[in-house]
Amino acid sequence: MAKTKTAFFCQQCGYETPKWTGKCPSCAAWNSFVEEVVQRDEKGKGGVNWEEEHKEIRKAHKLDEVVHVQEMRMEAPDPELNRVLGGGLVPGSVILVAGDPGIGKSTLFLQCALNWKNIVTLYVSGEESAQQIKMRADRVGVTNNNLYILTATDTHTIFQEVKRVRPQLLIIDSIQTLESAVVESAAGSVSQVRECAAELQRFAKASSIPVFIIGHITKDGSIAGPKVLEHMVDTVLQFEGDRHYAYRILRTLKNRFGSTSELGIYEMVAKGMRPVTNPSEILLSQHDEPLSGIAIAAIMEGLRPMMIEVQALVTQAVYGTPQRTVSGLDPRRLQLLLAVLEKRGGFHFGAKDVFVNIAGGLKVEDPSIELALVCALLSSYEDKALPSNICLVGEIGLSGEIRAVNRIDQRIAEADKLGMDVIFIPKANAKGLENKYKIMVKTVNKVEDVYKMLF
Numbered sequence: 378m379a380k381t382k383t384a385f386f387c388q389q390c391g392y393e394t395p396k397w398t399g400k401c402p403s404c405a406a407w408n409s410f411v412e413e414v415v416q417r418d419e420k421g422k423g424g425v426n427w428e429e430e431h432k433e434i435r436k437a438h439k440l441d442e443v444v445h446v447q448e449m450r451m452e453a454p455d456p457e458l459n460r461v462l463g464g465g466l467v468p469g470s471v472i473l474v475a476g477d478p479g480i481g482k483s484t485l486f487l488q489c490a491l492n493w494k495n496i497v498t499l500y501v502s503g504e505e506s507a508q509q510i511k512m513r514a515d516r517v518g519v520t521n522n523n524l525y526i527l528t529a530t531d532t533h534t535i536f537q538e539v540k541r542v543r544p545q546l547l548i549i550d551s552i553q554t555l556e557s558a559v560v561e562s563a564a565g566s567v568s569q570v571r572e573c574a575a576e577l578q579r580f581a582k583a584s585s586i587p588v589f590i591i592g593h594i595t596k597d598g599s600i601a602g603p604k605v606l607e608h609m610v611d612t613v614l615q616f617e618g619d620r621h622y623a624y625r626i627l628r629t630l631k632n633r634f635g636s637t638s639e640l641g642i643y644e645m646v647a648k649g650m651r652p653v654t655n656p657s658e659i660l661l662s663q664h665d666e667p668l669s670g671i672a673i674a675a676i677m678e679g680l681r682p683m684m685i686e687v688q689a690l691v692t693q694a695v696y697g698t699p700q701r702t703v704s705g706l707d708p709r710r711l712q713l714l715l716a717v718l719e720k721r722g723g724f725h726f727g728a729k730d731v732f733v734n735i736a737g738g739l740k741v742e743d744p745s746i747e748l749a750l751v752c753a754l755l756s757s758y759e760d761k762a763l764p765s766n767i768c769l770v771g772e773i774g775l776s777g778e779i780r781a782v783n784r785i786d787q788r789i790a791e792a793d794k795l796g797m798d799v800i801f802i803p804k805a806n807a808k809g810l811e812n813k814y815k816i817m818v819k820t821v822n823k824v825e826d827v828y829k830m831l832f
Contacts, residue, residue: 385410386567391603404604413562448634451546451587454492457643457652460681461614461627463635466546469585470634471578473552473607475592475600476616481625481643481650482591484513485616486548488649491519498523499544503530503554503564517649530564532557532576544586549577551591553601570602578609607631624659624737625650629679639679657684657795660737670757673768674749675788675800676741682784682791684768686736687746689753694730705735706750707742714751714773721777722824724758744772745782748801751824752831759832766798769827770806777824781805792816801827 385394387410392403397410450465459465462472476482483505490498491514498521502510507526514520525542529535532555539547549555553565555573562568574590581588590610593601600607607613611633618625627641642653653659661673661684670689675682694700703711711733715726733750735741748771756763770788771779782788785806792800793814804820812818821827 383412383414384568385412387603388567389604391567391571391605411567413560413566413568451496453489454494455489455652456654457627457641458489460679461629461632461639461641462612463632463639466587467611467634468587469581470612471581471588471590471610472612472614473590473592473600473610474614474616475594477594480616480618481645482616483550484517485627485643485650486550486589486591487513488517488519490524490546490548491517491521493546494521494523496523496545497525497542498546498548499525499527499539499542500548500550501527501529501535502550503528504551516647530554530556532573536576536580539580539586546587546589547577547581548589549591551593552577552606553593565601567603571605574602574606574609618738624653626739636679639681656681656737657791660685660739661795662686662736667762667765669760669762670753672749672753672756672763673765673797674746675768675770675792676743676746677784677788678743682787684791684795684797685739685741685746687749687753688734688736689750689757690730690732691726691754691757692730692732694728699726699728700730700732702732704733705738705740706733706746710744710747711750713775714747714754717773717775717777717824718751718754722828724755726754726758729758745770745788747771747773748779748821748827752827755828755832761832763831764799766796767801767831768792768797768799769801771801771803771821773824779803779821779823779827785810789814789816789818801830 385397387401387403387406389406389409390401390404392401400407401409448467450467452465453459474482487500487510490500507528510526525544527535527538552570552574556564556569557572557576560568560572577588577590595601613631615628615630616625617628623645625643625645627643629637629639631637642656643650644653672687673684674687675684701708701711711731715731718724719726749769751773752763752769770782770785772782774780781803785802789800793816797816799817799819801819801821804822807820
């Protein structure tokens with residue numbers, strides 16, 4: 378009888394060591410090692426060997442001899458999913474999707490499988506029974522004769538069904554519930570997640586069948602399991618949003634076949650996830666009367682222009698140290714802009730509490746939002762409302778100058794489409810700009826120019 382072999386694995390990065398260590402030498406995490414039973418197949422890799430069916434002799438080639446083949450993408454029925462994937466699904470790609478529990482990951486991909494009627498899809502669930510999946514499908518209200526449901530957690534069973542069904546798309550829900558016979562540790566452990574993901578990756582590359590892997594996240598928001606899981610896959614998508622609100626955001630964190638700055642927006646309705654093709658309309662609140670502390674910014678998320686509402690509240694500090702509370706922005710950026718206004722404009726924000734919020738629950742990294750943020754702060758400081766038909770674009774420098782931003786044409790076009798009357802842009806962006814829109818374009822060079830025009 379073979380002796381049981383155990384090893385210690387880091388739960389953060391998957392580093393393996395024969396004995397327990399307090400600090401991981403790979404990722405420097407403390408108390409992250411857990412002991413797991415390991416039994417490796419003497420032949421090497423376990424599971425189903427998909428390379429046997431597509432066996433070829435591997436040899437080195439010169440780079441010039443490699444023929445470039447344009448990948449034919451599979452266009453999904455969901456336009457927002459196509460956007461975040463970079464234009465469609467690449468055959469043989471492995472996509473990891475992670476998000477909070479209850480955010481709608483299973484609903485989104487069951488709905489995608491139901492609407493994708495022209496391909497055979499195998500939906501594997503290790504968390505729900507077939508009856509529960511059927512109830513959700515009935516709620517979505519779409520039928521599909523090409524969709525197969527499998528409730529299993531053993532990878533050998535899954536691959537046997539794959540050989541029988543011959544699907545064109547495989548969806549795994551979720552990777553933390555799968556178990557491989559090669560590893561004897563419990564489902565969800567570091568070694569199990571790593572081995573199951575490796576088997577799915579080998580299957581996808583050998584058969585050219587794309588695989589969606591749904592994964593859990595930890596309490597601090599990072600993807601559960603070893604970091605090597607994110608390195609293995611081709612694309613990592615983060616599904617985020619507040620369960621108390623209807624809107625969800627599908628964000629690209631890694632993509633070998635497209636941009637990593639794209640996002641898709643969904644609205645949770647009774648029949649599942651509804652793609653929001655024009656997010657600017659939901660991110661701009663409609664006010665009956667003008668309110669101070671509100672400005673509209675034209676930002677870019679990847680290749681998508683969006684109009685969002687920036688809200689600011691400036692009040693007299695009553696508890697000694699002034700508060701700086703920010704939602705949806707980097708707090709250090711607010712500190713920088715307050716310092717610029719204090720130094721260059723003479724506004725005394727040092728004795729004021731400042732609260733900033735981005736409407737709609739978005740997290741914005743585009744620096745072009747800074748001009749709108751400054752105007753929202755000044756509007757609340759002066760207690761004067763900005764006109765609701767203007768929007769602002771520009772990055773603020775430390776000397777108070779307004780710096781140029783990219784893709785100014787698309788921002789102006791989006792503002793014009795939504796019925797804005799005036800857009801303020803940096804003076805440096807006005808060179809060679811063709812004003813073919815109804816909207817009036819005003820150029821500004823410094824924060825003082827904007828202040829004189831608006832206040």
